Amino acid sequence: MPFIIGTSIPEDKVLVQSVSHIYGIGLSQSKILCKKAGFGSDSRGSNVTFVKGKNLENLAEDTPLPLGADLRRFKNDKIRRLCALSTYRGLRHKKGLPVRGQRTHTNAKKRLILKFHAN
Structure with a gap:
């Protein structure tokens, strides 16, 4: 189960919905982040490897707004x-x-x- 900005990402849920559980990231922002990180719209948390998870976390932290x-x-x-x-x-x-x-x-x-x- 990967962690992104202190929030656990469930392996059975769709990744776009899981990323939107991070405090401060909504559904539209999570769609943008997942697309930039190279995940499809039907990707799940089990598809997140360590490297891709770090890439997604870096993209989320690069946003100008505070998160988490x-x-x-x-x-x-x-x-x-x-x-x-x-x-x-x-x-x-x-x-x-x-x-x-x-x-x-x-x-x-x-x-x-x-x-x-x-x-």
Whole structure:
């Protein structure tokens, strides 16, 4: 089972879908990466050799955007900064309420449930 940017690639799944499991890479970006690395649209994780896996990982790391743990860290730092500045969005994050103006009277059940189960 190959690892690319800290994410395991299952051997039985289609490679394009497996690469899209990497945090920060969507389906269209994974199609582009697999095509550049020389994999077909029906390639599976079992077709990835060590050399081809390294080539795919190098192509993914050459993208200008952060991926994987770097992207998670960047997003969490942004949220922590908003909370530290006590902005409106930061307070909504702290309280576990919807951040982007959604209503809370009838919707936002998932966000509210996560708030109460986190404590």
